[in-house]
Amino acid sequence: MFDGRLKASMLAVCVAAAALFGAGVAKADPVSLNVVDVAGNLQLTQKAFEAFKAKNPNLISNITYTNAPAPQLPGKIKAMQAAGRADIDLVLTGTDALAAGIEQNLWMKLLPDQSAALPGVLDKYAPGPRKMQELAQGYGLEVSYMPAGPLIEYNPAKVPKPPHTPQELLAWCKANPGKLIYARPANSGPGRTFLMGLPYLLGDKNPQDPINGWDKTWAFLKELNTCVPYYPGGTSAVMKELGEGTRDMTVTVTGWDINPRALGIVPADFRVQAFDNMTWVNDAHYMVVPKGVSKEKLAVLLKLMNFMLEPQQQAMTYDDGYFYPGPAVSGVTLAMAPKQSQDVIAKYGRPEYAKWLAQYPHVQPLPAQAMVAAFQKWDREIGSQKSQ
Template structure:
């Protein structure tokens, strides 16, 4: 008999939170400025959506400022800001890297289930793959974009006649062609961390979700690979620049970082990708998170903004130029709904094999927040310590 009572009390409480949030919006006389920080390159996918929100609700938002920052530096900045009692950042756009670090350091406002009433039907909106990625946020973020990521190998076909199909072949190629393979520091690179998290599945490690006690083969492989890699750039953009200029012949990549640099002319259009024979996809996502300490009136507006960004019209914009391919996290947002320019780019630079690989290969979510932080720390200490720039 007690369960229905508890449930009704809980629903009433959630409703009260939502009503309070709406009341805060109504009571806020003047439109506000929102400060958004992007550590994932997500603004390529979402800035037009944010601007559409501002245009639709001028009574709520007068201005939006946008800042880009490296993911590893953000948690320290937010921690200092919170210690000083300031709220200079209202919304953070992040991949799994800074999401995990912020959860670990208790930096983010808990959104779910605490404020579930403000996000009606949220979980039912997501397609199956993105739905699992939303769980990864542990209630601290709202997923806004999705990508079945990799790991994939990208290479210059003029220099690589027989691309590696296994990690062992990759190591052999690297040793035979020293300094021609690089990848970026995983703590600040989607392709880098996808490679790091994908190797345990390909190599058959005993526990792919436990980087400290379950990745013996992965750490041994990365140490061996370290001998023929000249250095580890601090981000993926530098990797793609060197690949495109011909300084390097091969790197690790993910679907979006394959399509987008070729569409932008940074990497030649004819460069190719290869999947490992027994690859498991490690999926990726971008999230909207709110630092603790943001004023309640702003939080109420941010909740409304987050819901707006999950509407089909805004989700269709995330196809972009293939940066986070495919992009949409919610159900039934097909390429046909994307802007004409996005459709043209993806038809020209997309790869038919992606649909087949995505359908045929198994999929896994990334490491939990705590495990991912541990993996980054171990990689920084044991692999990249002497070679990261």
Template structure:
């Protein structure tokens, strides 16, 4: 082969290699489609923020699909997909329930400290209460919304004239008004699990953080209460529907599930709430988590999206219609920064007594992942086995 022929071959090889390199770079830069699954009702608070990210970043995101699913079923579905080598879900919005189950089963990507470079200063953004809730994620998720939850009782004031203020009074009322009190299965209900985790503090159990060996009083109380409860709905929405329609007269609730159904007209605006004497607030949060197996090109976009959702402008949207009151997880996002509609809803349907209760009563974080799963399993087995629908 002549020298010229050899040079031609080499140049051709270089051109092919360069073309492949540029093709790969172009392909990596293509916008991605993101599938977000919500098992906490969080999209009420965050969907506008996610859509804003897509609108501002058309070179990163081509489409975002939003799906709702029940929290108890999601971990099993993700585990099956991962075993099959599939990655159909890119981001999960979850409460402490599926967060805990996913941590226990090893389903989530470890964000912190493993990928801390992608989240500069993120922990310093959180307000004090949400910062403690962030620790519950054990680095596997980022808290995106926050609520000092409960437990609280909500009731129809026309039908409930002797308002319970202690668990003993609640039990007595329930027995004298059978089938008029319900609450939802804790594994799929914020108010249900807040009630479950709040009782050990109110009843003075041995160890409120140990549901297996430290909740003797709580389990005894729930078993006795079970005798006058007709059934346990699979979610809180069904509870509020029955309360609003007049089928039931009382339920357990949290701040957001008190405000939002009344704002939406599902529950009459005049319905009231009552805190237990000597209550301890069990706080709550929603988290953004990523299932293992998501491709690298999507991970980089998801990290940017998660940072975006913790900016003040997106956090201000989480006041919403009071669903997860107050909503923001980061510092310095006052109600005055929320959309005007949100400000009007909180002013009209919020409770003046909440400010004093939140200031006067102690606050704790929920159970850790393993303990929460154990509590759900014990409740399902010993309390709700025959009555959950």
């Protein structure tokens, strides 16, 4: 009798414990993710995102992708957070919206806060990308890398002798008004690379201080403004006008040179020219998480970020040269990329890039607060002088 009661009691305890612990480890339902791209990064990474979803149907039910202009995103997220909503789960951004979001305290701190779920992540980056990762200040993870520019791209049929210095560029522009164009730096990789590269080319007193250290740069841009017809809102419009023959010259970066020619937007025989004694201003794309994302989604996002930094996924970022070369982690070579990527780089890449990348020094873009200040000053003193 006693044994029976004891067994029954123990059985009841076991059932209760099983129910309790079972509830604690119950698998969460798959989540739906909303990814917003303000850098054109999905061109490099969407296939990898879809590969993660396919491999992990227990984690992700659906991924929605949206493209948006970088300058508009911080305000949208700030309003969303003020309303207590979390409509965006992951943002793919260049240094522009990354900087604006850091300044406005929009992004979730990933490192060191989530370092347990991102083991050894910083050790994965190659030396150049590792320095670019520092710009994220722990608020994002770099997913692709490009030693960008600034470079000059031109139609050789219209420009037999391309400029080699900013002074020669200005002289050419004044002699050919309306034929040089570049996009608003706050929403253009080539535009902001040109903006941040000029202080090094012109010998300004402090290339890291756009407000007090760029006297020569701002004077140059105001002079250049007299022969630039207008500033498109993004780089795609610039390349379209260049390809159609409306313009003969623009400023560019490695990826925006290769990819539009590979896509047939710009003729394949258009050329690039480095500035004499240039300094490369490197660029990168980052994965950032807006504040307010649920714990359930964050757990999945951290797994996804780890996946995106694996060599196989990183090799996909060679793409069609859009963000050349692309990979941010060590040891990922073009031979590991899809055959289409290898073919595109073989046909549309530039042999001179290897020489220039080794010949000239490299620097990181401005830190967040200084970059935002530079964009605002350009918008106020340069861009506002022309119709957008």
